[in-house]
Amino acid sequence: MLQASPRQPRQRSNPMADHRTPLIRDCWYVAGLSSEVGRHLLERTLLGTSVVMYRTEEGQPVILNNRCLHRSFPLSRGRLEGNDVVCGYHGMVYAPTGQCVGMPSLANAPGHACVDSYPVIEKAPFIWVWMGDKSKAGRGTVPDTSWLDQPEWKTTGGSFNFHTNYVAMHENLLDQTHFSILHAKTGIGTPAYVRSDLDVRAEGDRVIILRALKNSPPPPVYAVPMKLEGRNVDRFSDARFESPAIHIAHARIVNLQPRGDEAREYRVNITHAFTPESQNSLHYWWFNSRDFHLTDEDIDTYIYQSHKAAYQEDVEALTWIQELLDREPGPVEELSFGPDRPGILCRKTLLRLAQAEQGRIDARQL
CATH class of the missing domain: 2.102.10.10 (Rieske [2Fe-2S] iron-sulphur domain)
Incomplete structure (x- = not known):
């Protein structure tokens, strides 16, 4: 009786970086x-x-x-x-x-x-x-994070060290479709936001997402510190793969009907910096910076606790994925869909940068 041969993963028609791609060092x-x-x-x-x-x-x-x-x-x-x-x-x-x-x-x-x-x-x-x-090592290539050290912004942050690869981390940060699913308990996203119009573009080695969602309730992570619970706002945001080392996001929330001395606009910058410890382990620093209610310590506490809890959910999810990948002897087959385009662009960029660097290293060894 013939036995079925083990299923072999299909070769990707559009190859992307994954957990086995050599780490990019020229960064x-x-x-x-x-x-x-x-x-x-x-x-x-x-x-x-x-x-x-x-x-x-x-x-x-x-x-x-x-x-x-x-x-x-x-x-x-x-x-x-x-x-x-x-x-x-x-x-x-x-x-x-x-x-x-x-x-x-x-x-x-x-x-x-x-x-x-x-x-x-x-x-x-x-x-x-x-x-x-x-x-x-050109000095002008260090990413700009000047808001982290400016008095007009109030910043809270934390760090993790965990078992995952930086390709997965970058894709996770560009993948906004998981916000209302994985982070359902921590109030990061809303179903309406996930379905809002998405503009994705590549600019050189950068990948940028732009979203706009008008006249819609903000998620708790914005509504609570901005004191806009139960009200609709216009929400404009972007997320940026800046380099293999950093991801930066910006949010602008427009208060449609300011009351009393309330601000018309609220701005938030979110900074994710991460450095591979090894091929599949990561040092990760995160920061949330805001331009409103700068002296309110209760808001500091809320933002720190809510964001730490959400990022802990990311850490757990990516660790579980990496543990499964560690058991695979070779490449794995993955399905991709339309909303995955930002992550796909990022992974293709990482692969291109890694292959170019490996080519230079190989040339030096000849």
């Missing part, structure tokens, strides 16, 4: 928050590489490869002396450039010993790092 990623890095040695894994972070006596952030070149002792387990890191095993001393400048057992420092030192830019609240080809 400014968030290494950490400015508040995290000080006069101590902080270890973190970024894009599969263990690094050590600290500040010089002058306050400049430094990021070095965490592995001592002598016997692979983690430099984060050593100590700071002035601006230099001293390995806790044999005492090799590394300057902020990564150059070894001293070794107790040798009269002269070994000039050929130099650990990788990564380009760093600090723009509060972030410390950005470039883990790829240093010749491509």
Whole structure:
């Protein structure tokens, strides 16, 4: 009796990035928050590489490869002396450039010993790092998040570290069809918003969604802090895949019938920054910034708790998906539909960037 052969996944006619696509390294990623890095040695894994972070006596952030070149002792387990890191095993001393400048057992420092030192830019609240080809680390390419450090905006935020890949994270943030389903209990979306007109466009390496929903009740995450419960508003929003490292969304809520001293418009900026820890694990920082009721601490608490709960739902969903993918020996077959277009554009962009980078790496190895 003939046995049916195992079903083989169909080859995608329009290939997209997935959890197996090589990580893009030629990009400014968030290494950490400015508040995290000080006069101590902080270890973190970024894009599969263990690094050590600290500040010089002058306050400049430094990021070095965490592995001592002598016997692979983690430099984060050593100590700071002035601006230099001293390995806790044999005492090799590394300057902020990564150059070894001293070794107790040798009269002269070994000039050929130099650990990788990564380009760093600090723009509060972030410390950005470039883990790829240093010749491509143009200073003008750091994403603009200036509202996070401006007094006319009030910002709350948090972070997660979890098991997923950054391709899935980007698609999740561009996928607004899940808002009223996955986040039904946390009040992120409404059925009317999901069905509203959607304008999707690609601009270079960016993917942008524009939506407008008029004369409709806002979801609780907007209605409660804006004190517009039970009233209709005009809602204009966009969501942007800015780079492999960051996603930014803006919302403008128009109060159709202001009462007393109520504002006519309310604005919210939502910032999602994430850096692969490894191929399928992620550092994730989120921020909600508003231009209204800046001194109301109850609103701070509500926004923090409601958004943290919603993003926890995303974290759980993406972790469950990744756990299933981890059990698959090869590529999986996925169905896509019309509303998936933003995520598809993003995944195609990520694949194109990854393939171009891999091509450059392969060329250098010839």
